[in-house]
Each structure stands twice: as structure tokens, then as C-alpha cells.
Amino acid sequence: MAPETSSHSQRTGRSWITHWEPEDPAFWQETGRPIAKRNLWASILSEHIGFSVWSIWSVLALFMTPATGFDWAPEQKFLLVSLVALVGAILRVPYTLAVPIFGGRNWTIISASLLIIPTVLAFYLIQNPDTPYWLFLVLGATAGVGGGNFSSSMANINFYFPEKEKGWALGLNAGGGNIGVATVQLVGLGVIALFTASAGHLVPLFYAPFILLAIWIAFRSMNNLTSARTDVSAQIAATRDRHFWIMSFLYIGTFGSFIGFGFAFGLLLQNQFGLEPLQAASVTFLGPAIGSLIRPVGGKMADRLGGARVTFWNFIAMVIATSLAVASIQIDNLALFISVFAVVFVLTGIGNGSVYKMIPSLYAAKAQSAISAGTPAEEAHSFNKRIASSMLGLIGAMGAFGGVAINLVFRESFRATESAAPGLVAFLVFYAVCAAVTYAVYMRTPTTTANPGTTTPATGTTETVAR
Incomplete structure (x- = not known):
């Protein structure tokens, strides 16, 4: 089925580009590259601010102490950040589709403007601890709109760059956005250090x-592409493929851990070890910063060693590190806990890069299998390229749900035992399952039989390239 074009695909105007051929070397060098880079940097800024707003309640929760009027139990704070994570995860799907409908520039302006709403509400709520809890949750959860910006930003930049430069551009875009989690935590640290924990509204x-x-900047620097398309048929086809669900499961383990622990780390330090707001804030930014910066390294390791191999051993390392985190709680050793969690954040970054590398590798292998079975090369590559592209966006959305799960598990762990240890035990079991799935599906001896029941033109083994 042919991709579905946007109803706005023929629009023209100053901001609309009607001719865009990044795969043409002459066009790319003379015209395309400077335009694409200009849109990339503007997109990174908007996505970075979006991630910061998405993460803002993980920071403001540090200011919510009895001294500032918030007599909240730990599970109440974990529920708040869980809802914010949930809204962000859900919005990633429609945000992906919004770029072809509205245009990349137009949607960046709209999505950035929407960030004003949760920012104003956060400014009000943090100064009004007497707000009914249910209303506080509803209004605070609007910060989730910042989480949707990742998908729309990635979808938009994907249209601008040629295949040979997409890895660099998308990696830079993703990393620039992810580090917004650490930036807002640094802002929180600065506010606490300069103005004390009573000044949370300044964040x-x-x-x-x-x-x-x-x-x-989006208004002045960005463009809309008439060639951008909404490929709904490819998204539907992607969800019918077993690898979509397997890779989503693995990405929940990596990105879900990154965003979930990024939201929860400060609360863990406060509630597990009794740190004061300034003490907690001085540490929390380190984990997300490390995880964001290390993500491209995971991709490069996967290029060199194989995506499945890196992912498998990464999950094994996450099991070990999480076990040590449990031990640090049992012996009440704060230094060990912080050190081990720093390692966990490194591993989530490596895993994010390696899992995302596996996706196009899998579908390159499917294309080769289809060609071997008699499918014309152009048809096989075109079909699997569409599916892989759609899968990248959808898996990004699915991975964000892991952040919701982590904070809900911590909520139940503290409510039942007043400790994070049972929650961490649950996570290490999950990482062990992820490692087993990676090994069973992508590292075992590959088969050459077609996948039963598939309706795509590209069937057969996909494990060889992934290894």
C-alpha cells in the first residue's frame, strides 16, 4: 500500500519547501545541508526545553517538603511523576503524526507554545500546597506535553537528512533533548543553593x-516540507510484526529505565536515605547527564560489535548493577548507592543506542531475505525501510511507558515496605528477562525458514544481521 500523503502536502508559502531531494548529492551540498542544519538546531532547542518541562516535577518534588507546606507521603509524589510520564508516553504517537499534517515548523511552534501551560501551572501549584490532591495531579500531569516533543522532533528531522547522515542527525537531536532531564535538575540545584527550598516557583x-x-527561533529559522508524509499504513504494518513488540519490550528496559530513574532518582535519595533537598539536587543531575551523553557510544558499539551482542551484555550488566543497588540499601551505604546508580544510567544510555541500532539492521536483513526469495530488490528495500522508519517512532513511544512503570513500582514498594529495595528486585528480574529474550531471539543459531503467518513481502530470518 502506498504511503498516505498529508492533506496539506501541496501548501506553499514562505515557510514551505516544495522541492527537497536530500539524496541528490548536488542538491544536498549546494542547498539542502545548510537548511537541514538550521532546522536541526532549532529542533534541538525546542526538544530540549520539552524534555526539561516533562521532567520538571521530578525536580519540584524535591521542594515539596513539610517545611514548604507539603505533607505528602513518598507514594503520592511517585504517583505524580508517574502520571506526568504517562501523559508524555501517550502523546508521542499523535505528535509523530502531527508533523506531516501541520508542517515541521508549524508544529514546533505549536508544541513549544503548549509548554507554556504546564509551566504556568507548575509556577502556581508549587506555591499552593493546599490544592486538592486530585486537582494537583490533573494540573501537574499537563507537563507530559513536553514528552511528546521528542517524537515530533525526531519525525521532523528524519525528513531533512539523507540516509548516510540520519544517524548523526537523529543521535544529536535525541541526545540534545534527553539532556534536558539533567538541565532542569541543574536549574533546581541552583535555585535551592541560592534561594533555599522555599523558592521552587523560580524553576x-x-x-x-x-x-x-x-x-x-522556530518561527524565524524553521521550514515545512511538502514532501513529508503520514505513513499510517506502515505504522499499522509495523504493529503486526513480532519484532515491533520484542524491540518495544527491550526499549522499555533501556529508555524506560533512563526516563523512569531520571524522574525517580531524587525522590529515592530523599525517601530512602533522608537527604535534604540541596543534598539530593546536587546529585540527581549526574545520572541523566551521563545517560544522555553516553547514548551515541552505545550506537557506535553496536556498529562495531553487533546490536544484539551489545544489548545482551548490557542487560546482564544492568542485572548486576541493580543487584548492587539493592545491597547498598540493605547495608544503608549512600556512597555505594549513588555510584551504582551512576553505572545504571551509563548502561541505560548504551542500551538506548544499541537497541535503536538493532531496528534498521533487522529490516535490512528482512529485505535481503525477501530478495533471496525472489522479491525485486527495490520493492523489498522500500517496504522494509518504511516499516523500520515507522517502528522507530512507535518504539520510542512504547519505551516511554517504562518510565511510568518504574515510578508506579517504586510507589507500591514504598507504600508496602517503606523501601525501594523490592522495586529494584523487580527491575533486576525484568532485566534478566530482557537479556534472555535478546539471546533467544537475536543471538541463537539463526534459522532460514520464513516467519509463519507474515503478510509482508520480506520474510525469513532477521537474526544474522542483528547479532
Whole structure:
């Protein structure tokens, strides 16, 4: 089935580009590259601010102490950040589809403008601890709109760059956004250090001008592409493929852990070890910063050693590191806990890169299998390229649900035992299952029989390339 074109695909105007051929070397060198880079940097800024807003309650929770009027139990705070993570995960799917419908520039302006709403609400809520809990949750959860920005930003930049440069561009875009988790935590640290924990409202206030800056830069610097398409048929086909569900499961283990622990780390330090807001804030930014910066390394390791091999051993290392985190709680050793969690964040970054590398490798292998079975090469490569592209966006959305699960598990763990240890035990079991799945599906001796029941033109083994 042919891709479905956007109803706006023929629009013209100053911001719309009607001719875009990044795969043409002459066009790319003379015209395309500077335009693509300009859109990339503007996109990174907007996505970075989006991630910061998405993470803002993981920071503001450090300010919510009895001294500031918040007599909240740990499970109440974990529920708040869980809802914020949930909204962000859900919005990633429609945000992906919004770029071809509205245009990349237009949607970046719209999505950045939407960030004003949760920022204003956060500014109000953190100063009003007497707000009914249910209303606080509803209003605070609007920060999830920042989580959707990742998918729309990645979908938009994907249209601009040629295949040979997409890895670099998308990696830079993703890393620039992810590090927004660490940035907002640094802002929180600065506010606590300079103005004490009673000045939490200054954190959202700090971001207000940067949101306006992102809107202005998108308005001035970005473009819309008429060639951008909404490939709904490919998205539907992707969900029918078993590898979509397997890779989503693995990405929940890596990215879900990154965003989930990024949201939860400060709360763990406060509630497990009794750290004061300033003490917790001085540590929390390190994990997300490390995880964001190390992500490209995971991709490069996968290029050299094989995506499945890196992913498998990475999950084994996550099992070991999480076991040590449990031990650090049992012996009440804060230094060990922080050190081990730093390693966990490194591993989530490596895993994010290696899992995302596996996806196009799998579908390159499927294309080769289809060609061997008699499918014309152009048809096989075109079909599997569409499926892989759609899968990248959908798996990104699925992975974000892991952040929801982590904070809900911690909520139940503290409510039942007043400790994070049972929750961490659950996570290490999950990582062990992820390692087993990776080995069983992508590292065992590959078969050459066609996958039964598939309806795609590309059937057969996909394990060889993934290894």
C-alpha cells in the first residue's frame, strides 16, 4: 500500500519547501545541508526545553517538603511523576503524526507554545500546597506535553537528512533533548543553593523566557516540507510484526529505565536515605547527564560489535548493577548507592543506542531475505525501510511507558515496605528477562525458514544481521 500523503502536502508559502531531494548529492551540498542544519538546531532547542518541562516535577518534588507546606507521603509524589510520564508516553504517537499534517515548523511552534501551560501551572501549584490532591495531579500531569516533543522532533528531522547522515542527525537531536532531564535538575540545584527550598516557583519561572525563545527561533529559522508524509499504513504494518513488540519490550528496559530513574532518582535519595533537598539536587543531575551523553557510544558499539551482542551484555550488566543497588540499601551505604546508580544510567544510555541500532539492521536483513526469495530488490528495500522508519517512532513511544512503570513500582514498594529495595528486585528480574529474550531471539543459531503467518513481502530470518 502506498504511503498516505498529508492533506496539506501541496501548501506553499514562505515557510514551505516544495522541492527537497536530500539524496541528490548536488542538491544536498549546494542547498539542502545548510537548511537541514538550521532546522536541526532549532529542533534541538525546542526538544530540549520539552524534555526539561516533562521532567520538571521530578525536580519540584524535591521542594515539596513539610517545611514548604507539603505533607505528602513518598507514594503520592511517585504517583505524580508517574502520571506526568504517562501523559508524555501517550502523546508521542499523535505528535509523530502531527508533523506531516501541520508542517515541521508549524508544529514546533505549536508544541513549544503548549509548554507554556504546564509551566504556568507548575509556577502556581508549587506555591499552593493546599490544592486538592486530585486537582494537583490533573494540573501537574499537563507537563507530559513536553514528552511528546521528542517524537515530533525526531519525525521532523528524519525528513531533512539523507540516509548516510540520519544517524548523526537523529543521535544529536535525541541526545540534545534527553539532556534536558539533567538541565532542569541543574536549574533546581541552583535555585535551592541560592534561594533555599522555599523558592521552587523560580524553576518554572526560569523556563518561561526559554520557551518564548524556542518559539521565536522556530518561527524565524524553521521550514515545512511538502514532501513529508503520514505513513499510517506502515505504522499499522509495523504493529503486526513480532519484532515491533520484542524491540518495544527491550526499549522499555533501556529508555524506560533512563526516563523512569531520571524522574525517580531524587525522590529515592530523599525517601530512602533522608537527604535534604540541596543534598539530593546536587546529585540527581549526574545520572541523566551521563545517560544522555553516553547514548551515541552505545550506537557506535553496536556498529562495531553487533546490536544484539551489545544489548545482551548490557542487560546482564544492568542485572548486576541493580543487584548492587539493592545491597547498598540493605547495608544503608549512600556512597555505594549513588555510584551504582551512576553505572545504571551509563548502561541505560548504551542500551538506548544499541537497541535503536538493532531496528534498521533487522529490516535490512528482512529485505535481503525477501530478495533471496525472489522479491525485486527495490520493492523489498522500500517496504522494509518504511516499516523500520515507522517502528522507530512507535518504539520510542512504547519505551516511554517504562518510565511510568518504574515510578508506579517504586510507589507500591514504598507504600508496602517503606523501601525501594523490592522495586529494584523487580527491575533486576525484568532485566534478566530482557537479556534472555535478546539471546533467544537475536543471538541463537539463526534459522532460514520464513516467519509463519507474515503478510509482508520480506520474510525469513532477521537474526544474522542483528547479532
